[in-house]
Amino acid sequence: MMADVSAEQPSGTARWTFLGSPRLIKVVLLVVVATLVLGPVIVLLRASLAPQDVLPFETSVFTFDNFRQIFAGDDTVKLLTTTIVYAAGSVLLGVGAAAVVAWLTERTDMPGATVIRIFLFSWMAVPPLVIGFGWVLLINPGNGALNVFARSAFGLTSAPFTIYSFWSLIIITAFSVLPTAYVMLGGLFSNMDPQLESAGHVHGGRSFTVMRRITLPLLIPGILSVGIFMVMIVVQAFEIPFVVGLSAQIRVLSTRVYLLASPTTGIPNYGLSSAFGVCLLGLACLLMWVYFRCVGTGEKYRVVTGKAFRPRRQKLGAWRIPVTCLVFALFGIMVLPVLMILWTSFTASYQVPSLAGFANLSLDNYSRALASPFAQQAIFNTLILVLASATIVMLLGSLIAWFSVRDRGPAVRILDILAFAPTAIPPVVMVIAILLVYIRTPVYGTIWILVLSSVTVQLAFATRTMTSALTQLHKELGDAATVCGAGWWTSFRRITLPLLRVQFLSGWLFVAAHTSRDLTIPLVLMTSSNVVLASAIWMMWDFPDLPGASAMAVLLVLGLLTVVLPVQILANRGRRGA
Amino acid sequence: MLKVSHLERTYPAQPGGAAVHALKSVSLSVEQGDIFSLLGPSGCGKTTMLQCIAGLETPDAGRIVIGPQTVYSRAERIQVSASERGLGMVFQSYAIWPHMSVAENVAFPLLQRGRNPGREQIAQRVDEALAMVELAGYGNRSATQLSGGQQQRVALARALVHKPRLLLLDEPLSNLDAKLRDTMRIELRQLIKSIGITAVFVTHDQIEAMGISDKVALMRGGEVVQVGKSRDIYLNPHTAFAADFMGSGNLIPCTISDMGGDRAVATTPFGRIRARAAAGLRIGDDAVLVIRPNAPIVDTRPANAQGDAAQITGNVASVTFLGEKIEVQVRLPGGYDLVTTMNTFDAPAEGQEIHLTLPAERCIIVHRDNAAASTVRDAELAGVAA
Numbered sequence: 025m026m027a028d029v030s031a032e033q034p035s036g037t038a039r040w041t042f043l044g045s046p047r048l049i050k051v052v053l054l055v056v057v058a059t060l061v062l063g064p065v066i067v068l069l070r071a072s073l074a075p076q077d078v079l080p081f082e083t084s085v086f087t088f089d090n091f092r093q094i095f096a097g098d099d100t101v102k103l104l105t106t107t108i109v110y111a112a113g114s115v116l117l118g119v120g121a122a123a124v125v126a127w128l129t130e131r132t133d134m135p136g137a138t139v140i141r142i143f144l145f146s147w148m149a150v151p152p153l154v155i156g157f158g159w160v161l162l163i164n165p166g167n168g169a170l171n172v173f174a175r176s177a178f179g180l181t182s183a184p185f186t187i188y189s190f191w192s193l194i195i196i197t198a199f200s201v202l203p204t205a206y207v208m209l210g211g212l213f214s215n216m217d218p219q220l221e222s223a224g225h226v227h228g229g230r231s232f233t234v235m236r237r238i239t240l241p242l243l244i245p246g247i248l249s250v251g252i253f254m255v256m257i258v259v260q261a262f263e264i265p266f267v268v269g270l271s272a273q274i275r276v277l278s279t280r281v282y283l284l285a286s287p288t289t290g291i292p293n294y295g296l297s298s299a300f301g302v303c304l305l306g307l308a309c310l311l312m313w314v315y316f317r318c319v320g321t322g323e324k325y326r327v328v329t330g331k332a333f334r335p336r337r338q339k340l341g342a343w344r345i346p347v348t349c350l351v352f353a354l355f356g357i358m359v360l361p362v363l364m365i366l367w368t369s370f371t372a373s374y375q376v377p378s379l380a381g382f383a384n385l386s387l388d389n390y391s392r393a394l395a396s397p398f399a400q401q402a403i404f405n406t407l408i409l410v411l412a413s414a415t416i417v418m419l420l421g422s423l424i425a426w427f428s429v430r431d432r433g434p435a436v437r438i439l440d441i442l443a444f445a446p447t448a449i450p451p452v453v454m455v456i457a458i459l460l461v462y463i464r465t466p467v468y469g470t471i472w473i474l475v476l477s478s479v480t481v482q483l484a485f486a487t488r489t490m491t492s493a494l495t496q497l498h499k500e501l502g503d504a505a506t507v508c509g510a511g512w513w514t515s516f517r518r519i520t521l522p523l524l525r526v527q528f529l530s531g532w533l534f535v536a537a538h539t540s541r542d543l544t545i546p547l548v549l550m551t552s553s554n555v556v557l558a559s560a561i562w563m564m565w566d567f568p569d570l571p572g573a574s575a576m577a578v579l580l581v582l583g584l585l586t587v588v589l590p591v592q593i594l595a596n597r598g599r600r601g602a
Numbered sequence: 603m604l605k606v607s608h609l610e611r612t613y614p615a616q617p618g619g620a621a622v623h624a625l626k627s628v629s630l631s632v633e634q635g636d637i638f639s640l641l642g643p644s645g646c647g648k649t650t651m652l653q654c655i656a657g658l659e660t661p662d663a664g665r666i667v668i669g670p671q672t673v674y675s676r677a678e679r680i681q682v683s684a685s686e687r688g689l690g691m692v693f694q695s696y697a698i699w700p701h702m703s704v705a706e707n708v709a710f711p712l713l714q715r716g717r718n719p720g721r722e723q724i725a726q727r728v729d730e731a732l733a734m735v736e737l738a739g740y741g742n743r744s745a746t747q748l749s750g751g752q753q754q755r756v757a758l759a760r761a762l763v764h765k766p767r768l769l770l771l772d773e774p775l776s777n778l779d780a781k782l783r784d785t786m787r788i789e790l791r792q793l794i795k796s797i798g799i800t801a802v803f804v805t806h807d808q809i810e811a812m813g814i815s816d817k818v819a820l821m822r823g824g825e826v827v828q829v830g831k832s833r834d835i836y837l838n839p840h841t842a843f844a845a846d847f848m849g850s851g852n853l854i855p856c857t858i859s860d861m862g863g864d865r866a867v868a869t870t871p872f873g874r875i876r877a878r879a880a881a882g883l884r885i886g887d888d889a890v891l892v893i894r895p896n897a898p899i900v901d902t903r904p905a906n907a908q909g910d911a912a913q914i915t916g917n918v919a920s921v922t923f924l925g926e927k928i929e930v931q932v933r934l935p936g937g938y939d940l941v942t943t944m945n946t947f948d949a950p951a952e953g954q955e956i957h958l959t960l961p962a963e964r965c966i967i968v969h970r971d972n973a974a975a976s977t978v979r980d981a982e983l984a985g986v987a988a
Contacts, residue, residue: 508764
């Protein structure tokens, strides 16, 4: 037996094994992530302190002029108040509705809960850009479809709805907050230990008392932290304020930053734009700090445990039918803009939906769009962008996650913080910073600068997903491979990654969906050669070619749905089985 | 075969905690072919020790030699990585990879470090290894379809398939249910002995350690307290901790009042008892008298105390029925309750007068533990373990 030993010993180390050493990978990761994240932030800070009409590297002058200009007028105060009221209002509506729907689907006997769940989880396939366009077509005061209907039905002289108001902006944003908030709250509601409520019932509490005194107080920290998180998201959001708010002269921080950097007329004012960007960054960081404070206190309650529960379901009784109708009506309204876009995509030129109009519908827009080299280029670029950035960012996130879970050292702490930082950096700010960094390099103008930006923006999400997946994985599974003689890289590739394939795939899909629907990055970095579907839709809309833009939008939504929907249905089935 | 000398490991302080000294200059030596157990309460450093031997944990100082190869030496700046040490290991959770079949799990070690012995050779060795753990024909099953006992056998096959020079086992039986644990313990020992491989076994269960190993190192607070055959530690513990952890017993605080040869007289609350004395004790020392529950010869009538044996009389305070035996609490003069075991069929009545004969060779006087110091240490280590 022991004679075998010498034969089994390594005969010598292979020449390239040092490339697989974790220390080298750690250093490379650190350099890559620092370049991705720190580079733009530093350039942004530099640009905010530079004179207005030059690029940050072309000057050695430091000046506070930009900040002085920002804080001199009343404009900035108004901009900040608008931004905060906008965010708070839409989150209040959106998260409130999401909490009610989550309670109805997870904790009551409302019919159709599965359909609602799949619907809301798949909603990420619909780009905010498309929703914005849909609403413009529905309720613009001139020929918005709903306004036309209302006028002819009730004989009104003026339009009852208008897209160009602060309230419309808030309500439309609330609809886009709802699905995300629902996804976050659903788990919270369904994972709550039913024993906590049973204890209330056993000790004499009636249903309503138990809900008011036990269920609600237990869930409030969770709902609150979701709310603050969503405020953070909405403050950073760009597309809906851009599509809906600008025509209404409603300016928020994110659109202001963009307009200064890419004005419709005149030259870009990178200095002032960066200074506003720094302000938005500050606001986002503040919200992040508040979020972590709240999550910290929420931890006290710990109602969500790892165990899977079958929570007790409240009987709705007589309320069952009206409540169900109400919820489905709500989703009907959510779907309206998409239907409107779908209608427009079949028309030769935009017209209000009518029975008579059905005769004139055709697929011309689709064949026209698919035949044009412009659209073909956009589809091809979108594919490259989505495949490359989702794969790169998930691999990068997995590697960072491995080090942050398994290897605890000062270098890893820095890596962790760097990878998390993009959460606090609004995408529009990040992209303008990236533009400033790369504008003089050959990467600018290619599709790869979009890939680079998407990777940076999605890095925090990828790292967080893989970190939480990896913490669930027993450390001994990797150790076993190491003791068996596997090197670090083999162990990561053969054991860790395959075991995390489900989380990797769902993270990949999330990143892919969000990259393909995002307009911020392609719009800021747009040149003639790197147009993707989202920016193509925007260009055609702006041209204006509403039917063409609608056809492209429908194609994008369909493409996303074919990927997202089967996964959500499968996931829901798996949930049933568990 | 395995030599560990002056191994040190301190875990740096986590936020809100103090640094933990998990290994304090530990030295050990394991002979070729022995099954060596590291036994101790949780947080005693036994798992850290095993991880250091495996190479999964890096010590701060010391030296580890496996066979002819130094795998770690602080002084010589040698550190062989875990994957290059050529060991086999069975993990507490078994760590069977759920995305691979049983055969793929077992074949894994054969394919590492640039080796590929060829398809046939692999199949043959995997079959051999599976047959060895009585899982022949299970190769194509998914690892997730196996029961706990079968998973453990797969883990064992995987740890042995590449004929490692040393087998490490980290509490391999702790996840099995009680009956299965007993059978597996016996099978495991037979298997390891039949291969002739050297094994290091970590456990917190004294029965497991006694049943499986040739030698036991009893650990506490990052130090090895006593090394020896389990029988030796049971019969001749040096300290109250060793006596208490290996088996159970009555630990009676006492003072040594007389000594002669290896015998001493202990003054206890219920009288003076003659017993063997651990090395290093002197007259006047505060010590601990260990009386194992099965040491006293129990009689309902006064017996003649012969030669070296002490005779005490007490009353039965309570009787606990445990199946094969009963546990009897005897109230002794001075108010001390002594626990002793008796045959189930000889159960005395509560309150009955009972006479205990304590032969001197069955009792031993040991060193007191430094209670204050060890409590602090236990708390620290428990903190790390959690």
